[in-house]
Amino acid sequence: MAKLILNRLSKSFGDGKPAxxxxxxxxxxxxxxxxxxxxxxxKTTVLRMIAGFEQPTDGAILLGERVLADAGSMVPPERRNMAMVFQSYALWPHMTVAENAGYPLKVRGISGERxxxxxxxxLATVRLESYAERRPSELSGGQRQRVALARCLVTEPDVVLLDEPLANLDRHLRQEMEETFREFHAMSGATMVYVTHDQSEAMALATDVAVMSEGKLLQIAPPAELYARPEGKLVGGLVGQGAILSVSLPDNAPRSMEWSQLQQVFTETDSTSAIGDILxxxxxxxxxxxxxxxxxxxILYEGERYALRLTLPDGQVLRAYSREPAAIGSLFPVVIRSAWRL
Ligand code: ADP
Ligand code: MG
Incomplete structure (x- = not known):
């Protein structure tokens, strides 16, 4: 095993913008x-290039020193020791759980005690030992997903690729499955690449999050850093709750601003200062x-608290939490404890 490197990877399907x-x-x-x-x-195009189903137009994919693909060469998917889990986890209905999980081994001619x-x-890794003889139709959605994970683990892949595996599940089951994925990652030791459009899923699961927009990588960072220090409006708007305000900022405004600095921004409108965005x-x-x-x-009641949308004097919208209800249209003065310049 080794680190997986995507080096200046590009893919174009036609004349238009590259995917x-x-x-x-x-x-x-x-x-x-x-x-x-x-x-x-x-996202899926990146994953398919890693798996070997698409060839890069430019750049390279390496596993350690080994070049898996570039514009001129391709290691075929079956020689990459990777496994891909798709959104629809297609199990064979006529096979048992154990047979489904063991299918990739049968294909490779492995039998007997091994x-x-x-x-x-x-099956133990995904906690399905006692379901080995059931058929997929006798399982819940979450259990079927775990069979698909077992099937992908059974070949002991170096890299596991997951394309929105929870997109078809309801919220309750998604939370349960997030736990399963974390365990699955810890127990398998495999390098995992997990594609999702759901920021809370990405933040809950991954050790690093790469944010993409229109084919480009905008930022890659551990979840807490992405939340605290997003680069630019797109990432700031995508990760976590918050409001992005357009304000006039002094030239020397720091990235991380406190109330003493913000108070000036909201009280003095200095026409000479530059307009910037704060989160x-x-x-x-x-x-x-x-x-x-x-x-x-x-105002929206969320159980533990109320979520408010507030209108600033200039008409921009701010989000806040409150323990107490507040009447729509009422005055609600606030201090902004800290903000991040995007
Ligand atoms: P995501 O997984 O983030 O939704 P995709 O990687 O599936 O995005 O697609 C990125 C872009 O590439 C889209 O504009 C899509 O239409 C295009 N695309 C993906 N696969 C193909 C293909 N095989 N042929 C042509 N265009 C494609
Ligand atoms: Mg996709």
Missing amino acids: VDDVSVTIREGGFLALLGPSGCG YRRKVADA VRPQDVIHDADGIPCRVAT
Whole structure:
């Protein structure tokens, strides 16, 4: 095993804009990378190039020192020791759980004790030992997904590629499956690349998140860093809750701004300063009688708290949380404890 390297990877299907445009990512051995971005941004194309189903137009894919693909050469998918889990996890309905999980071994001519041990190990990893003799129709959606994971584990792949594996499941089951994926990653030791358009899924699962838009890589960072220090409006708007405000900023404005600096921004409108964007998280917006005079635009009860949309004096919208309800249209002055310049 070794690290997986995407080096200036590009893919064009025709004359138009490339589907993947100059993407460079290094995933350490045993790492868990999420590829996050809206539908159509090129995530599946990246995954298919890693798997060997598409050839790069430019750039290269390496596993350690070994070149898996570039514009002139291709190692075929079956010689990459990778496994791919698709959104629809197509199990054979006439086979048992154990037979489904063991299918890739049968194809490779593995049988006997070795076969039985590998299948048992794979089923144990996804906690399906006691379901070995059931058929897919006798399983829940989450259990079927676990069979698909066992089937992919059974060949002991170096790299596991997952393309929106939870997209078809309901929310409750998705949360349960997120746990399974974390365990699965820890127990298999495989390097994983997980494609999703769901930012909370990406943040919950991965050790690193790569954000893509229109074929380009915008930022790659561990989840907490992506949340705290997003680069640019697209990433800032995609990751976590928050409001992006357009404000006039002094030339020397730091990236991370506190109330003492923000107070000036909201009280003095200096026509000489440049317009910039700041990201304000709702938990940093505090109700304070001496703060900016906002008004309540909408209020939503979330169980533990109320989520408010506030209108600033200039009409821009800010998000805040409150323990107490507030009337729509009422005055709700706030202090912004901290903000991040995008
Ligand atoms: P995502 O998985 O992020 O939704 P895709 O990688 O599937 O995005 O697609 C990225 C872009 O490439 C889209 O514009 C899509 O239409 C295009 N594309 C993907 N596969 C093909 C193909 N085989 N032929 C032509 N265009 C394709
Ligand atoms: Mg896709």
